[in-house]
Amino acid sequence: MNTATAKVVRSRLALSRDVMQAFYRLLAVVLLCAMLATLSDVFLTANNILNVLRQTALLFLMASGLTLVILTAGLDLSVGANVGLSACLAASVIKVTGSASLGMATGIGCGAMIGLANGVLVTALRIPSFIATYGMMWMLTGVTYYYMAGETIHGFPPAFRQLGSGYLLGVPMPVYVMVLFLLIGALFAQRTIWGQQIYAIGANPVAARLSGVPVERRLVLVYTVSGAMAGLASLIILARINSAQGDIGEELTLPAIAAILVGGTSLFGGFGTVAGTLIGALFLTLVLNGMNLLQINSSWQPLVTGLIILLAVWIDTRTRRIGE
Amino acid sequence: MLVVLCAVFGTTSPGFATSANIANILTQSTILLLLALPMTVIIMTEGLDLSIGAVLTFASIVLAITVVTTGSPMLAFLAALAVGLCFGLGNGVLIAAFDIPPFITTLGTLGIAQGLSLVVTDGQSVVGIPRSIENIYSGTAAGIPLPIIIAALAYSVTHALLYHTRFGTYVFALGGNREALKVAGISVRGMLIRVYVFGGLMAGFAALLMTARLNSAHPTAGIGMEFDAIASIAVGGTSFERGNGWLLGTLLGVIAVGVLRNGLNLLAVPSSAQVACIGALVIIALFIDGLRAER
Numbered sequence: 001m002n003t004a005t006a007k008v009v010r011s012r013l014a015l016s017r018d019v020m021q022a023f024y025r026l027l028a029v030v031l032l033c034a035m036l037a038t039l040s041d042v043f044l045t046a047n048n049i050l051n052v053l054r055q056t057a058l059l060f061l062m063a064s065g066l067t068l069v070i071l072t073a074g075l076d077l078s079v080g081a082n083v084g085l086s087a088c089l090a091a092s093v094i095k096v097t098g099s100a101s102l103g104m105a106t107g108i109g110c111g112a113m114i115g116l117a118n119g120v121l122v123t124a125l126r127i128p129s130f131i132a133t134y135g136m137m138w139m140l141t142g143v144t145y146y147y148m149a150g151e152t153i154h155g156f157p158p159a160f161r162q163l164g165s166g167y168l169l170g171v172p173m174p175v176y177v178m179v180l181f182l183l184i185g186a187l188f189a190q191r192t193i194w195g196q197q198i199y200a201i202g203a204n205p206v207a208a209r210l211s212g213v214p215v216e217r218r219l220v221l222v223y224t225v226s227g228a229m230a231g232l233a234s235l236i237i238l239a240r241i242n243s244a245q246g247d248i249g250e251e252l253t254l255p256a257i258a259a260i261l262v263g264g265t266s267l268f269g270g271f272g273t274v275a276g277t278l279i280g281a282l283f284l285t286l287v288l289n290g291m292n293l294l295q296i297n298s299s300w301q302p303l304v305t306g307l308i309i310l311l312a313v314w315i316d317t318r319t320r321r322i323g324e
Numbered sequence: 325m326l327v328v329l330c331a332v333f334g335t336t337s338p339g340f341a342t343s344a345n346i347a348n349i350l351t352q353s354t355i356l357l358l359l360a361l362p363m364t365v366i367i368m369t370e371g372l373d374l375s376i377g378a379v380l381t382f383a384s385i386v387l388a389i390t391v392v393t394t395g396s397p398m399l400a401f402l403a404a405l406a407v408g409l410c411f412g413l414g415n416g417v418l419i420a421a422f423d424i425p426p427f428i429t430t431l432g433t434l435g436i437a438q439g440l441s442l443v444v445t446d447g448q449s450v451v452g453i454p455r456s457i458e459n460i461y462s463g464t465a466a467g468i469p470l471p472i473i474i475a476a477l478a479y480s481v482t483h484a485l486l487y488h489t490r491f492g493t494y495v496f497a498l499g500g501n502r503e504a505l506k507v508a509g510i511s512v513r514g515m516l517i518r519v520y521v522f523g524g525l526m527a528g529f530a531a532l533l534m535t536a537r538l539n540s541a542h543p544t545a546g547i548g549m550e551f552d553a554i555a556s557i558a559v560g561g562t563s564f565e566r567g568n569g570w571l572l573g574t575l576l577g578v579i580a581v582g583v584l585r586n587g588l589n590l591l592a593v594p595s596s597a598q599v600a601c602i603g604a605l606v607i608i609a610l611f612i613d614g615l616r617a618e619r
Contacts, residue, residue: 075427075428077431121607125607125610125611127564127607127610127611128564130372130427131372131554131558131564131606131610132607132610134374134551134554135551135555135603135606135607135610136603136607138548138551138599138600138602138603139599139600139603139604139607140603141596141599141600142596142597142598142599142600142601142602142603143596143597143600144596145594145596145599146594146596146597146600149594246596254431254435257428257431267425267428268425297443297446299439299442299443299446299447300439300443301439302435302436302438302439302442303435303436303438303439303440303443304439305435306431306432306433306434306435306436306438306439307432307435307436309428309431309432309435310418310424310429310432310433313424313425313428313429313432314418314422314424317422317423317424
C-alpha cells in the first residue's frame with residue numbers, strides 16, 4: 001500500500017474512532033449525571049448546575065492549551081504552578097495600579113512567558129518535556145511562595161470580578177469564555193495548517209520534519225499557548241475567589257491532565273481533539289462535584305484523580321494496540 | 325559543581341566549613357540518597373518514578389501508625405516495607421504489563437499515595453514515636469552516625485547489584501539496548517517490575533529514617549523529595565534519555581543538593597527560594613548533559 005492510500009485509510013479510521021470515542025465519553029457523562037441525580041437531591045438544582053459549568057470552564061481553559069502540547073506527544077506538568085504564579089502577579093498588579101486590564105495583561109503575559117521558557121527548554125536545549133516542565137513546576141512553586149511569603153492578596157474591583165463570578169443572561173461569564181476558546185481551539189486544531197502540523201508532529205516527528213514542518217517553532221508555539229491559557233485560567237480563578245495565595249494552582253495539574261486523557265487525547269501524540277477535552281473536563285468536574293455533594297472528604301480527590309488518569313491511559317494504550 | 329558549591333558557601337558563610345556542619349550535611353543527605361539510588365537505576369531503564377516521595381510519605385505514616393498502635397518497631401518497619409513493595413509492584417506492573425509510560429503511571433500513583441496519606445491521617449501528624457525508632461536516626465555505632473552506616477550499606481548494595489550482578493547488566497541493557505535483551509530471551513517485563521519494586525522497597529527504608537528524624541509522620545513530609553532525587557541524579561550526570569547511569573555521580577549529586585540546601589539555610593534563604601534554586605540547578609545540569617550528548 002502506498003503512503004497516500006495509507007493516509008486516507010488512517011483518516012477514515014480516525015474519523016470513525018473519533019465518533020465512537022465521543023459517543024462513549026458522552027455516555028459516561030450522562031450515566032454519571034443520572035447517578036448523581038439519584039444519589040443527591042442537590043445535584044439537579046440550578047445553583048449546582050451553574051457551579052459545575054463554571055468549574056468545567058476553568059478546568060477546560062487550563063486543559064485546552066495543554067491538549068495541544070499532548071497532541072505533539074509532549075507534556076506540560078507546570079500548568080498548575082503557572083496558574084499560581086500568574087494569579088499572584090496579576091493580583092499584585094491589580095492591587096498596585098488599580099487597573100484590571102493591566103492585571104489581566106500581566107496574568108496572560110506571565111503565563112505565556114513561562115510557556116515560552118518551557119518551549120525553549122524542550123526544543124533548543126532538547127530536555128524531555130516531562131522533565132523540563134517538572135523542573136519548571138518546582139521552580140515556579142518556589143518563586144511564587146517566595147514572592148507571596150505566606151501573604152494573601154484579596155479584594156479586587158467589581159468590574160474584574162465579573163469575569164469569574166458574573167452572569168450574562170443567567171449563564172456564568174466563564175462559560176462564555178469557555179465556548180469562545182472551544183471554538184478557537186477546535187478551528188485552530190482542525191482547520192488550520194498550523195493545527196494539522198501539530199497533529200503531524202505528534203504522529204511522527206521525523207516524518208513531519210522531512211515534509212517541511214518547522215517542528216521547533218510549532219513546539220514553542222504549543223507550549224506558549226499552553227502557558228497563556230494557564231495565565232487566562234488564573235485570572236478567572238482570581239476573579240471568582242477574589243483572593244490570591246501561593247498555593248492557588250497547586251491541585252490543578254492532575255485534574256487537567258486527567259480531563260485531557262478522559263477526553264480521548266492520546267498521551268502518545270497525534271490523536272485527540274479539543275472538544276474531547278471539554279467532555280473530559282465536564283466528566284472530571286462532575287466526579288469531583290459529586291464527591292463534594294456526597295460529602296466525601298476532599299482528601300480522596302487526588303486519589304480518585306490518580307486512578308482516573310491510570311484508567312484513561314490504560315484504555316488509550318489498549319485502543320492503540322488494537323489500532324495497530 | 326560540588327567543589328564550586330562548597331567553595332561559594334565556604335567563603336560566604338562562616339558556619340559552613342565546620343566539622344559539625346559537614347557531619348550534619350552528610351546525615352541529612354542519607355534519606356535523599358536512599359531515594360536517589362533506586363531512582364538512578366529506574367532512570368537508567370529510561371523510566372522515572374515521580375511517586376517515590378509520596379510513597380515515602382505514606383510508608384512513613386503507616387510505620388508511625390503501626391508502631392503507635394502495636395508498639396512493635398519491627399512490625400512497623402515491615403509494614404513500611406510492605407507499603408513500598410505494594411506501590412513498587414503496582415508501578416512495575418502498570419508500566420511493564422500494561423505498557424503505560426512511566427512518568428504518567430507514577431504521576432497517577434503519586435496522586436493515589438498522596439490521597440491515601442491524607443485520608444488515613446485526615447491531614448494531621450502522627451506523633452508518639454518511641455525512642456527505639458528515634459535512635460535509628462540519632463544513634464551512633466563506633467562513633468559513626470547510624471544513618472550514615474545505613475546509607476553506606478544501601479550504596480554498596482546498589483553498587484554491587486548494578487555493577488557485579490546479571491541484574492545490573494540487564495539494567496544497562498534495558499536503557500541502552502532493549503531489543504538485544506529481548507532477543508537474548510530475558511523477560512523485559514520481569515526486569516522492569518523488579519526495578520520499580522526496588523524503588524518502592526528503598527522508599528520503605530527511607531521512611532524508617534525519615535520517621536526517626538522527624539519523630540513523627542506528616543502527610544506532606546515527603547512531598548517533593550522525588551524532585552530532590554531527580555535533581556541529584558541530573559547533577560550526577562545520569563542521562564534521562566540514553567540510559568547510561570553513574571551511581572557514584574548520584575552520590576556526589578546527593579551531596580551537592582545537600583550542600584546547596586544547607587548553604588542556603590545558613591544564608592537564611594527561605595525554603596521556597598531553595599526549591600527555585602534546585603529547579604534552576606536541574607535545568608543547568610540537563611543543559612550541560614544535552615551539550616555533551618551533541619558532541
